[in-house]
Amino acid sequence: MRTPVATDGPDISGLIAACPPLDPNSAYCNLLQCTDFADSCIVADRGGEVVGWVSGYRPPAAPENFFVWQVAVSPAARGQRLAGRMIEALLARPEQAGVTHLTTTITNDNRASWALFEGLARRWGSPIEKTARFEEQAHFAGAHATEWQACIGPLPIPAHS
Numbered sequence: 001m002r003t004p005v006a007t008d009g010p011d012i013s014g015l016i017a018a019c020p021p022l023d024p025n026s027a028y029c030n031l032l033q034c035t036d037f038a039d040s041c042i043v044a045d046r047g048g049e050v051v052g053w054v055s056g057y058r059p060p061a062a063p064e065n066f067f068v069w070q071v072a073v074s075p076a077a078r079g080q081r082l083a084g085r086m087i088e089a090l091l092a093r094p095e096q097a098g099v100t101h102l103t104t105t106i107t108n109d110n111r112a113s114w115a116l117f118e119g120l121a122r123r124w125g126s127p128i129e130k131t132a133r134f135e136e137q138a139h140f141a142g143a144h145a146t147e148w149q150a151c152i153g154p155l156p157i158p159a160h161s
Helices: 006-017 027-035 082-092 111-124
Strands: 041-046 049-057 065-073 101-107 128-134 147-152
Touching: 006 027, 006 049, 006 065, 041 082, 049 082, 065 082, 082 111, 101 111, 111 128, 111 147
Parallel strands: 065 101
Antiparallel strands: 041 049, 049 065, 101 147, 128 147
8 A cells, every 4th residue: 555646547547437336537636636635545556556546635624534535446456455444544644643533425325335434433433423415406406316424433543543
């Protein structure tokens, strides 16, 4: 696991495309994540192939939160708890000092993501709250399912222990 670099952008775009139902980002967005937001993103690399990706950030208005934007694991690397290990590695970085809560948004039907975040909450012994953040009609004009915010915390210090 390592910090991404700009040349990872195309591989990350390909990995996301291979992991439905993830929303594909523009190639430019992925490049910005690999450069400007590299300290809050992580790549899992196996033999030169990108097999895992987590992007996130600390919202300026709530820097005690770490928001997980996207999690992608290639089919060949699934079943090894890679997504959880990448999130724990991100939270263990010095740049994430002071983070007390982990947040993300998930649609109701994304069982794999719910299993990941509910599993992390159990592993850390932290509660998880679910609230509607972006609603199907009000925010997506009916074109996308409601995104539910999962908030885990307070996190154990350090979160990865």
